[in-house]
Amino acid sequence: MKERIFKFFALLGTLAALVAGVLIAQRVSQLSNETLSLAGGALFGCALGLVPLGVLLAVAWFALRWREASKSQSSSNPPVVIVSGGQALPWYPAPQVPAQFPAAEYEHAAGRKYTIVGGGDEED
DSSP states (O other): OHHHHHHHHHHHHHHHHHHHHHHHHHHHHTSOHHHHHHHHHHHHHHHHHHHHHHHHHHHHHHHHHHHHHHHHHHTTSOOOOOOOSSOOOTTSOOOOOOSSOOGGGGGGGGGOOOOOTTSOSOOO
8 A cells, every 4th residue: 555655656746847847948948048047157056066065074974984983993992990999909919007106216206305385394
């Protein structure tokens, strides 16, 4: 059923295009040479104006394809996963944290005297 409707509309469109072509040809034959020159120049100018548009569309299409290709190449690398916390990886040594501060490094600080402003001469 759909094929019949499609064929009907295709036949109807073809018939309408033929009738329009005959009517336009009759009208054009009655025009003067100057008018035909003007119409031809306008059509040629419009056609010539489509060339830069076509070049612009081609450049945009190639740029989009190049961008997609560069994205697909960069996505071929494996993702980098960062895990915070947890255990250290086996090839990295665990950080050495001393249980207590070494007393030898801080012995010189034991003999310091502090003066508290607004207080007496006391040693801490």
